[in-house]
Amino acid sequence: MPVAPPPPKSLPLTALRAFEAAARLGGFTAAAAELGVTPGAVTAHVKALEEGLGAALFERQSKGVRLTALGAAAAGGFTEAFDALARAEAVLRARAAPQVVHVATLPAIAQLWLSPRLPALRAAAPEISVSITALEAPPNLKRAPYDLSLFPAATGGRLVAVDAVFPVCAPALADRLRRPEDLAAVPCLSDAAWAGDWDLWLAAAGVAVRPRGPVFSLYALAVEEAVNGAGVLMGHAALVADHLARGRLIAPFPQRVALPQGLRLWSARPMPRGSAVARVVEELSRGAP
Amino acid sequence: MPVAPPPPKSLPLTALRAFEAAARLGGFTAAAAELGVTPGAVTAHVKALEEGLGAALFERQSKGVRLTALGAAAAGGFTEAFDALARAEAVLRARAAPQVVHVATLPAIAQLWLSPRLPALRAAAPEISVSITALEAPPNLKRAPYDLSLFPAATGGRLVAVDAVFPVCAPALADRLRRPEDLAAVPCLSDAAWAGDWDLWLAAAGVAVRPRGPVFSLYALAVEEAVNGAGVLMGHAALVADHLARGRLIAPFPQRVALPQGLRLWSARPMPRGSAVARVVEELSRGAP
DNA sequence: AAATTAGGGTCAGGAAAACTAAGCCATGCC
DNA sequence: GGCATGGCTTAGTTTTCCTGACCCTAATTT
Known part of the structure; x- marks a missing residue:
């Protein structure tokens, strides 16, 4: 029953937010992504919290972390509190x-x-x-x-x-594309995040060619290149509609694959x-x- | 409808907390006291918030501040949110x-x-x-x-x-105190925070003397001095009971004034x-x- | 009128917190 | 074995946060 030396301080808000995100998302990396910081920052925050409490909030495992009983018991309350805070902030912004x-x-x-x-x-x-x-x-x-x-x-x-995929290209290039098999002879542009689009369409069209060509990290850039005649792009109906309507791009083949999303x-x-x-x-x- | 340049960032938590405290307590100085910072820090936080929102939260008046319609509309939500946060933290601490x-x-x-x-x-x-x-x-x-x-x-x-006030002093000093009027002849110790105690007792005892003596900022220090025979202290029953029981202090006069608190x-x-x-x-x- | 008090605002400077970057380690999967 | 994932560590840097000293205004007191 000693008079504890450190005057009790409230736990830092940012550390609590990091803990809440990590608990809700099940990992420090995911929490870091949501908070827009590096995983190291989340590690440090949670560690500071655990030090302040004198108890562990997560069990560290080889791959990822898992909430301890303490962490699991506390996480829900923080999620609710930060949700309430975000709601209040939204109200403030909307009124301002x-x-x-x-x-x-x-x-x-x-x-x-x-x-x-x-x-x-x-x-x-x-x-x-x-x-x-x-x-x-x-x-x-x-x-x-x-x-x-x-x-x-x-x-x-x-x-x-709604969305669907189908090849599109500049009108000048379309002359060289009579059948889907002709795709093997021209550059096939693709976007890194939507790498599966080509496979999807090719499978649906029953074509066995393996298209080759530059990969872009920005779809809009790939579209621009397609307009410039750099190759054939797997077009998304929702995103190339404007170019199709203006004739800057055309769809050389009739097959369209509707997307579930x-x-x-x-x-x-x-x-x-x-x-x-x-x-x-x-x-x-x-x-x- | 321009695409706004600054990517929207969440408002800083500490600033929101400062705003909430200022709104709830009705002033920056009071908020600063609760948060354990200087008023200047609260000023800065609220200002940062208002800048981020592009709208005022408080009307500045010559004496103090008053919430704007916007601030008043938003404050309640933040109070609830921070209450929830504090509850969650309390649960965490209690379990830890x-x-x-x-x-x-x-x-x-x-x-x-x-x-x-x-x-x-x-x-x-x-x-x-x-x-x-x-x-x-x-x-x-x-x-x-x-x-x-x-x-x-x-x-x-x-x-x-319960509490009551009455003069107390070291036994050695008590010999010189037959009647309350004798208080004028000895040092009368008092505590800065409880300056009214003497007036209270003197009025109740019907004594018109004006006691003089050193003022302490720590009541415990005044008690110590009284024990050492430095003078007569206005004792609080709840706080000098131990010394009275051990005979280190005695009450020279029978009059006691019960305190409402x-x-x-x-x-x-x-x-x-x-x-x-x-x-x-x-x-x-x-x-x- | 002058002084005092109470509440804010401002600014420079310094301490502390937060974050990043880079490298390390362990595990599990191909 | 090699690679990918996820977390930890450390050093160094940036940012935030806060203080302390000062000024300002209006109301109250002297």
Whole structure:
């Protein structure tokens, strides 16, 4: 019963947030990704927390970590608390700037689907300011400060565009493509994140060729190259529609493979009728299936 | 509808906490006191928040601040969220160290009332470790990491000791004190925080003398000086009982003024039956009125 | 009117926290 | 065996956070 020397200090908020994320996502690496820091930072935070408590929150295993009984018992409360905090922050933001809508989406979608729709949106609701952030993966809408999230998915949210894949190329190149087998003779562009698109289409078309060509890390860049005649790209209907309509790209083969996933729009919170978010959703849903 | 350049970042947690405290307590100075920082730090945090939002949270007035409509609308949600966070932290602490009880109290109470009771507590529950923190003012139990708070108050909590004031001094000095009027002839010790005690007693005793003597910032120090014969101290029954019982101090006059406030014990949370906190409360309540 | 008090705002500087980068280790899978 | 995954460690750097000293204003006191 000694009078403990250290005056009790509240545990640091950032460390608690790191613990919560790690507990919820089941790993330090995943938590680091969500928080936008390196895994080392999460390691340090959790360690500081455990030191302050004098008890372990995770069991370290060769591959990954697992919550201890203590950690598991505590995690839920923190998740709720940080959810409440994020909600409060969202309310604050919405009231502070009610005419600003934050949208998170893939870079390719931002550039090839969303961007072409902005002029119409601006015309329909000039008072609304849309802020677009390109992310590689869908954000945690309960936490990240976005109002809308627009990502490809098979279910959930609101479907704003169906998708299908099929080869596209510049008109000049199309002359050399009579049959799918001709693809072996031209460069076949592909995107690193959507590497499976070619296999998907080739299998559906019953073609055995193995296409070769440059790989891009940005789909929009691959599209640009296709427009420039650099090769044949596996096009996503939702993303090349504009170029097809303008004749800058054409589809040399009739076969299309419908994808199970379409472009889907999630709202972070219930949208008040008439709010800026609701108006944006309405506009983006125009022409949806 | 421009694509806003800054990628939206979550607002800093510490700034949100500062805003919440300022909103709840109605001022930056009060918030700074609760958070244990200087007012300038709170100013900076709120300013950073307002800058990030592009909107004001407080109206600055010559004397103090007032929440704007925006700030008032947002504050409640943050208070709830931080309350939830504090609860989660308390659960974590309690599970991590179930045999440790953190008590917050006045320095004088810690030394003169609590400390003498610790040996009995240790004997009754040797497995429990009591950590005592001396504070000048009662903490916000919903937030600060204490299990128990022991402070003088007229209502609330659980009364563990009544209090009364009356002059006390070393036996050697008592010979010179036949009537209250004799107080004018000896040094009268007083504590800076309890400056009104003398007036209270003198009024009740119907004495018109104006006592003079050294002022202490620590009541325990004043008691020590009184024991050493440095003068007459306005004694608090609850705090000088031990010295009176041992004959190191005596009360030269029979008049006692009962105080409306007694020593009261608050628990931060409901105490599970049989928990360490419950045991400590039980022991400290022994002999309570 | 002058002084005092109470509450904020501002700024420079310094301490502490947070983060990154790079390398290490162990395990499990191909 | 080789590689990938996931976490740990350390050193060094950036950023945040806070203090301390000062100024400002309005209300209250003298």
